[in-house]
Amino acid sequence: xxARLTVSDLQNSRIPTALNVCPEDPRFLQWLNEAEELxxxxxxxxxxxxxAQFCVRNGCLTWPRAVATVEQIALCHQPLDTVGGWYAFxxxxxxxxxxxxxxxxxxxxNSACRGGDNGALAQQRMKEGTVASFETTRSxxxxxxxxxxxxxxxxxxxxFQGRDRNGIWVRTAxxxxxxxxxxxxxxxxxxxxxxxxxxxPGAPVAVIKDVTEQRVLVYSRVSTDLSDSTLRLIAxxxxxxxxxxxxxSYVPLKRGRCCGGESGDTIATTTVTALVGLQHVELRSxxxxxxxxxxxxxxxxxxxxxxxxxxxxxxxxxxxxxxQASARNGRGVERVVNRGGAIPLLVAELRRMSSDRTSAYVYxxxxxxxxxxxxxxx
Numbered sequence: 395x396x397a398r399l400t401v402s403d404l405q406n407s408r409i410p411t412a413l414n415v416c417p418e419d420p421r422f423l424q425w426l427n428e429a430e431e432l433x434x435x436x437x438x439x440x441x442x443x444x445x446a447q448f449c450v451r452n453g454c455l456t457w458p459r460a461v462a463t464v465e466q467i468a469l470c471h472q473p474l475d476t477v478g479g480w481y482a483f484x485x486x487x488x489x490x491x492x493x494x495x496x497x498x499x500x501x502x503x504n505s506a507c508r509g510g511d512n513g514a515l516a517q518q519r520m521k522e523g524t525v526a527s528f529e530t531t532r533s534x535x536x537x538x539x540x541x542x543x544x545x546x547x548x549x550x551x552x553x554f555q556g557r558d559r560n561g562i563w564v565r566t567a568x569x570x571x572x573x574x575x576x577x578x579x580x581x582x583x584x585x586x587x588x589x590x591x592x593x594x595p596g597a598p599v600a601v602i603k604d605v606t607e608q609r610v611l612v613y614s615r616v617s618t619d620l621s622d623s624t625l626r627l628i629a630x631x632x633x634x635x636x637x638x639x640x641x642x643s644y645v646p647l648k649r650g651r652c653c654g655g656e657s658g659d660t661i662a663t664t665t666v667t668a669l670v671g672l673q674h675v676e677l678r679s680x681x682x683x684x685x686x687x688x689x690x691x692x693x694x695x696x697x698x699x700x701x702x703x704x705x706x707x708x709x710x711x712x713x714x715x716x717x718q719a720s721a722r723n724g725r726g727v728e729r730v731v732n733r734g735g736a737i738p739l740l741v742a743e744l745r746r747m748s749s750d751r752t753s754a755y756v757y758x759x760x761x762x763x764x765x766x767x768x769x770x771x772x
Contacts (some may be wrong), residue, residue: 397687397690398683398684399679399682399683399684399686399687399689400628400680400682400683400684401423401606401677401679401681401682402680402681403684403689404684404689404692404693404696405417405418405422405680406663407689407693408521408693409679409689409693410422411695412693412696413425413585413696413697413700416744419471420718422680423677424467424731425554425696425699425700426677426692426696427674427676427677427696428699429692429695429696429699429736430677430684430685430686430692430695431674432695432699433691433695433736433737433740434462434674434686434739435675435687436737437524437737437740437741438465438523438671438687439686439743440687440688440740440743440744440747440748441672441685441686441687442462442672442685442686443465443669443670443671443672444591444669444670445667445668445669445670446667446668446670446696447665447668448665448666448668449660449664449665450665450666451664453645453646454642454644455642455643455644455666456525456527456528456529456640456641456642456660457640457641457642457643457667457670457673458640459632459639459673460636460671460672460673460675461641461670461671461673461700462641462670462671462673462674463484463545463641463670463671464476464520464641464643464668464669464670464671465473465668465671466668466669467518467645467666467667467668467669468667468668469516469645469646469664469666471667472516473619474516474517474518474645474646475516475517475518475519476518476519476643477517477518477519477520478519478522478748479519479520479521479522481517481519481524484520484551485645492734497562502639511599512703516646516682517646518643518644518645518646519643519644520641520642520643521557521641521642521643521644523692524639524640524641524642525639525640525642526598526599526600526601526638526639526640527598527601527612527627527628527629527630527638527640527729528629528630529614529627529629529641530595530596530597530614530628531556531593531594531595531596531597531614531628532595532596533594533595534559534560534592534594534595534599535559535592535617535618536592536614536615536616536617537588537589537591537592537595537614537615537617538554538588538589538591538593538597538598538612538613538614538615538628539585539586539587539588539589539595539612539613539615540552540580540582540587540588540610540611540612540613541585541586541610541611541612541613541626542582542583542584542586542606542608542610543606543607543608543609543610543611543633544606544607544608545584546606546607546608547582547606547607547608547610547747548582548583548584549581549582550581550582550603550604550605550606551568551579551580551581551582551602551603551604552579552580552581552582552601552602552603552604552610553575553576553577553578553579553580553601553602553603554577554578554580554589554591554593554597554598554601555576555577555597555598555599555600555601555602556577556593556594556596556597556599557582557590557593557594557596557597557599558591558593559592559593560594561594564576564577564578564591564593565575565577565611566578566579566591572726576600577602578590578591582606582610585612588615588713592617593614595627597657598629600637600670601629601631601637601638602636602637603631603635603636603638604636605633605634605636605678606631606633608633608634609630609631609632609633610629610630610631611627611629611630612627612628612629612630612631612657613620613625613626613627613628614626614628622756634675634676634678638665645664645666647667659669667732672685686740688739688740688743691736691737691743692736693712694713694734694735694736695713695714695736696737696765697709697713698710698711698713698735701713712734712735713735713736714735714736715734715735715736715737715738716733716734716735716738716739717733717734717736718733725760746760
């Protein structure tokens with residue numbers, strides 16, 4: 395690895411020759427997108443986990459679309475345990491079970507975005523499922539307003555889905571004579587466009603958006619207040635987003651008073667630091683950045699994807715997973731390891747970039763012979 399890779403780097407390499415296609419062939423991007431997603435789903439590779447900082451209000455954290463998973467998180471420089479959404483519904487011996495036993499400090503306060511007050515056993519809880527915006531409407535009198543980021547985006551479509559002020563699932567027609575579809579579709583206009591629907595709490599549940607030249611900002615507004623004084627930003631959609639979907643978690647901000655949080659129920663913006671696993675985002679143009687920086691791995695993976703489409707599964711397995719090496723290394727220790735192929739190339743890069751740091755503790759005990767302690771080392 396000498397520099398970050400872009401799509402154009404792959405187009406200008408020998409990969410198109412290996413695929414027997416022109417760099418501008420639309421299949422090239424299709425194979426590249428599938429190859430990167432397949433590789434990312436196989437492990438934590440060099441470049442796929444990064445450290446980032448995020449600002450949080452009221453404890454509800456909606457992660458950007460590039461984040462696939464939260465590996466570790468720290469609040470006030472103190473690491474927090476992370477639990478899944480199922481954890482809050484687990485019964486515990488000696489505890490009250492359910493919500494009371496699943497969150498520090500006894501039963502949860504009324505807000506689902508608060509945690510324990512004294513920081514003991516403070517945890518980040520991941521919410522099951524995904525959301526379509528980082529905020530939603532909070533009452534039964536809101537309309538949604540969308541601002542295009544460029545005049546070039548005037549005429550592009552945006553469809554909001556959810557329930558109206560009466561709790562009825564919204565279904566409208568895109569044209570007067572068209573069929574009914576879930577949600578309400580709006581056409582972007584300058585300076586903004588608003589929905590006719592007055593939404594209830596929790597909107598939008600889902601959003602379908604055209605590809606745009608610039609970002610699109612979405613606000614909620616009290617339908618009876620035409621002064622714009624109640625505008626509240628609820629979404630900031632990137633140009634390439636078409637089906638916004640984000641993971642969400644709850645962070646116990648009462649532990650964050652040392653980071654700017656206030657006492658009582660009023661919580662100021664707090665900064666959290668996290669190690670996050672990156673998610674594949676569709677590559678569309680030559681200047682788009684790749685997540686991984688291993689060109690040979692991309693080459694092998696793209697050849698594998700093409701072979702799989704052609705029903706050549708032997709080539710797919712060879713190019714993606716490699717071939718099995720010898721069962722024993724030079725010290726006679728048994729091992730199972732593949733070589734060649736996209737995944738073994740990523741494994742080799744990870745070992746190289748992490749300096750292959752390994753510690754072994756050898757005890758002076760008959761049950762811990764040196765040969766056993768070194769079992770599995772290559």
